[in-house]
Amino acid sequence: MIEITAEHIKQFRLYFSSTDEIVKREILNNLPLQVADYLKNIETGFNADEGIETIANKINIPDFENELKSLFLLYTSTNSTIIEDETFETDLSIEQFEQEIKYSIAQTERDSLKKKFQLIDKEDELEDHEIKAAITQVEREAIKKKLIEEDNRSNAKVVSFNRFYVYAVAAVVFGVMLIGGYIFYNNKGYDSNQVAVSKPVPKSNKLIIPKILEQEKQLTLLQPQTMGFASTGSAKYSILIQRIKPQIDTLNHLYSLCVAKKDSANIAYLKQQIDSLSMVGNNYSYNIKSKIIHLSLTNNEAVENVLTNNSSAQNDVFLKINNHYYGIQATQFPKALIPVKDKTLIEELDKIIFQNQ
Amino acid sequence: MDSSIYQDFNSYTDGEIVNLLKESSEPLSVLYKKHKGYCFNFMRKMYHDDDTIKDIYQDAVIVFYEKAITPNFTLTCSIQTYLNSICRNQILVRQSKSKKYDVRDSEKNEEYLENLTDWFDDVTEVNNERVKVIKGILYEMKESANRCYDILVKFFYLNNTMDKIAFDLGYTNADNAKNQKYRCQEKLKKELTKRLSK
Numbered sequence: 436m437i438e439i440t441a442e443h444i445k446q447f448r449l450y451f452s453s454t455d456e457i458v459k460r461e462i463l464n465n466l467p468l469q470v471a472d473y474l475k476n477i478e479t480g481f482n483a484d485e486g487i488e489t490i491a492n493k494i495n496i497p498d499f500e501n502e503l504k505s506l507f508l509l510y511t512s513t514n515s516t517i518i519e520d521e522t523f524e525t526d527l528s529i530e531q532f533e534q535e536i537k538y539s540i541a542q543t544e545r546d547s548l549k550k551k552f553q554l555i556d557k558e559d560e561l562e563d564h565e566i567k568a569a570i571t572q573v574e575r576e577a578i579k580k581k582l583i584e585e586d587n588r589s590n591a592k593v594v595s596f597n598r599f600y601v602y603a604v605a606a607v608v609f610g611v612m613l614i615g616g617y618i619f620y621n622n623k624g625y626d627s628n629q630v631a632v633s634k635p636v637p638k639s640n641k642l643i644i645p646k647i648l649e650q651e652k653q654l655t656l657l658q659p660q661t662m663g664f665a666s667t668g669s670a671k672y673s674i675l676i677q678r679i680k681p682q683i684d685t686l687n688h689l690y691s692l693c694v695a696k697k698d699s700a701n702i703a704y705l706k707q708q709i710d711s712l713s714m715v716g717n718n719y720s721y722n723i724k725s726k727i728i729h730l731s732l733t734n735n736e737a738v739e740n741v742l743t744n745n746s747s748a749q750n751d752v753f754l755k756i757n758n759h760y761y762g763i764q765a766t767q768f769p770k771a772l773i774p775v776k777d778k779t780l781i782e783e784l785d786k787i788i789f790q791n792q
Numbered sequence: 793m794d795s796s797i798y799q800d801f802n803s804y805t806d807g808e809i810v811n812l813l814k815e816s817s818e819p820l821s822v823l824y825k826k827h828k829g830y831c832f833n834f835m836r837k838m839y840h841d842d843d844t845i846k847d848i849y850q851d852a853v854i855v856f857y858e859k860a861i862t863p864n865f866t867l868t869c870s871i872q873t874y875l876n877s878i879c880r881n882q883i884l885v886r887q888s889k890s891k892k893y894d895v896r897d898s899e900k901n902e903e904y905l906e907n908l909t910d911w912f913d914d915v916t917e918v919n920n921e922r923v924k925v926i927k928g929i930l931y932e933m934k935e936s937a938n939r940c941y942d943i944l945v946k947f948f949y950l951n952n953t954m955d956k957i958a959f960d961l962g963y964t965n966a967d968n969a970k971n972q973k974y975r976c977q978e979k980l981k982k983e984l985t986k987r988l989s990k
Contacts, residue, residue, distance in 0.1 A: 456963055456972065463964060475964065482967035514971065532981065537948040539926040543934065544949050545854050548817070552824055552850045 439496055443470050447502075450474060451481075451509040477503065481510045644708060645685060650676040656726075656752070657742035657791040659783075672741045673727045674754075680734050683712050718769040719761075721752070728754070728763060730772075742787050744780070753784055760784050801826065806871045813860040824853050827875050834876055838883050848886070852878040861950050925987050929980060940976035947973055 443466065450462045463471045473494050480490035487507060491500045652674040690705040717736070720729040730738065740755040741763075752763040753775065760775040775781055801822045804812070812819045828849065835845045852875050859865050867874065933941040942961060946952040952960070958969035 454975070456968065459964060459968070460962065479965065479967065482965075532977075533948070535923055535926055536944060536977070536980065539923050539930055540945055540948045541858075542923070542927055543930045544945065547934075548820065548854050548857070549850050551821060552853065555821060555824055556846060 439470065439473070439499065444502055447474055447477070447506055448509060451478075451506050452513055454513060477506065478510075481507060644689070644705075645682075647677045647679070647682045650678070652676060652738055654738070654741045657740055657787050659744055659787050660790040670726055672752075673725075674730060674738055674741065675727060676730045676732060676738060678732055678735065679712055679715055683709060686712070717772040719754075719763060719772055720767060720769050721763050721765050722767075723765045728752075729769070730754075730756075731769065732756070740788055742784060742791075744783050744787060755784070755788065806867055809871065810860045810865070810867050813857060817857065820853065820857055823871065824850075827853075827872050830872060831875055831879050835879050835883060838880070839886075844886065848879055848882045849875075852882065863951055922984065922988070925984055926980065929983050929987070939972075940979060943969070943973050943976050944980075 446462050446466060450459055453459055453462075463474065466474065473496065476494050477490055480486075480493065485493075487500060487503045491503055654672050654674055656670045656672055686705055686709045690702065690709065693701045693705060715731060715733070717733055718731050721727075728741070732738075736757045738754060738756050739758075742753050742755065743751050744753070745751040754761045754763055754772075756772070760781060761772045762775055764770070775784070801809075801819070809819060809823065813823075831849050831852070832845060835848065836842075839845055839848075855878055856871065856874055860867075869877075930941060930944075932938075939961070943957060946957045946960065947954075954966035954970050954973075957963070957973070958966045961969065963969040963972065
C-alpha cells in the first residue's frame with residue numbers, strides 16, 4: 436500500500452479548491468497512479484454524498500478521516516454555487532429555462548448547418564456559372580472573329596473563280612516552260628570530256644587602297660676631304676622616300692566617303708589601315724650593295740644629303756634630313772631614324788658638307 | 793474526423809452512416825451532396841419554386857440528422873427514401889398552407905399531415921424574446937470557441953450522456969462534466985438576466 440504524504444494531501448487540497456479542469460487534470464497526472472485513484476474515489480464519494488466514513492472505508496487509508504473532513508469542506512465551499520444551482524433546478528422555472536436553451540441551441544445548430552449546406556450549393560452553382568460564362572465568352576469571340584473575317588472579305592478585291600483558274604493555268608504553263616528551258620540549255624553543252632569547274636567566286640567589294648607613292652632621290656655620297664682634296668669616284672645613292680602623311684590623308688578621305696555610303700566593311704578596313712599607318716614613325720632600311728635607302732617619313736621632311744665620315748667604311752653613312760643628321764646602318768627591316776646628338780660628330784659632318792660644297 | 797474517410801462514401805451502408813453521424817456531423821456534407829439530385833428532381837415534379845425546394849431539402853437533411861443522433865433511432869428504410877418522405881411531407885405542408893393542393897385529396901392529405909411526425913421537434917411554449925437573447929449569447933459563445941457552448945450542444949442538442957461529454961471534452965469524470973455544465977448554465981442565465989434588464 437502506498438503511503439499518503441503531506442505533499443499528496445497538499446495536492447488534494449489544491450485539487451478540491453480548484454474549479455479549473457485543466458489544473459485538476461494536471462494535478463491528477465502529476466500524482467502517482469495509486470494516489471490519483473484515491474483522489475478520484477474521494478471525489479466520486481463527495482459527488483455521490485456517500486459520507487466521510489464510507490469514503491474512508493472505501494479507500495482504506497488509516498487515520499485519514501480528519502483529512503477527508505477538511506477536504507470535504509473545501510469541496511463544498513468550491514461547489515457551493517453548483518449546489519445552489521441544484522436547488523434552483525427543482526424550481527419549475529429552471530425546467531423552462533432548459534427548454535429555452537434546448538430550443539435556442541437547436542436553432543443555432545440548424546442555422547449553422549444550413550449555412551454549411553448553402554455553401555455547398557453555392558460551390559455547385561459557382562461551377563455552373565463559371566462554365567456558362569466561359570462558354571458564352573468563347574462563343575461571342577468566335578462570332579466576332581467570323582464577322583471580322585466576313586468584313587475583310589467584302590473589302591478585298593473579288594476575283595472570280597474562272598479568272599483565278601485562268602491565272603493559275605498560265606502560271607503553271609510559264610513555270611513548266613521556264614524549268615524545261617533551263618534543263619534543256621544546261622544539258623546541251625555538256626560532253627564527257629568536259630570537267631566540272633567551280634563557279635567563279637564573285638569579287639569582293641573590298642576597297643582597293645592606293646599604294647603609297649615613292650619619291651626617288653639620287654644623292655652623291657659626301658665624303659671627308661683629305662689633304663684638301665675631295666675624294667674621287669664618289670658613290671651615288673638612291674633614296675626612296677615614302678611619305679606617310681599624304682597617304683593617311685588619302686585614307687581619311689576614303690574613310691569619310693565610306694562613312695557617307697555606310698559601307699561598313701570598308702569603314703572597318705580603312706580604320707585599321709589608318710591606325711596602323713599612324714603608328715609608323717620615321718624609319719629606314721639600307722641595302723649596302725645596291726646603295727638604296729628606303730625612307731618612310733611621317734611629314735614632308737626634306738632629305739638633303741647622304742654622307743659618311745669614314746670613306747673606307749660604307750657602314751658609317753649619315754643622312755641629313757631637315758638639318759638633322761641620322762646614322763644609317765645596313766638593314767633589311769625598317770629601323771627607326773635616330774638623330775645624331777654627338778656634337779663632335781655633328782661638327783665633323785657639318786665640316787664634310789662644307790668641304791663638299 | 794478526416795474527410796478522406798468519406799472519399800468512398802458509397803461503400804458505407806446507411807446504418808453505418810447513421811452511426812458515423814452519431815459521432816460527428818462531418819459526413820453530413822457528403823450525404824447532402826449525394827442525395828440532393830434525386831430529391832430535387834423528385835420535388836420539382838410537385839413544386840416549381842427552386843428556392844423553396846432547396847430550403848425544404850436542407851431542412852429535411854437536418855431533420856434526418858436530428859433523428860439520427862437521438863439515442864434510440866433505428867433506420868427502417870434507406871436514407872434516400874427517408875429524405876424523399878420528409879421532402880414530400882414538407883411540400884404537402886407548404887401546399888396546404890398556400891392552399892394550392894388538389895381539393896379532392898384534401899381529406900386524405902389532412903389525415904396524413906396529422907400523422908406526420910418527422911419534422912423539427914420544435915418547442916412551442918418558449919418565450920421568443922428570451923430565446924432571441926439566448927441565441928445571441930450562444931452565437932457569441934460559439935464564435936469565441938467557448939467550452940461552455942460545446943458542453944451545452946453536446947447535452948441539449950446531440951443528446952450525449954455525461955460520461956460521453958466527460959470523455960470527449962477531457963473531464964476527469966461525468967460529475968465534473970456535470971458541474972461544468974451547471975456552471976455554464978449559470979453563466980448563461982446571468983448573461984441573459986443582464987441583457988434582459990438593459
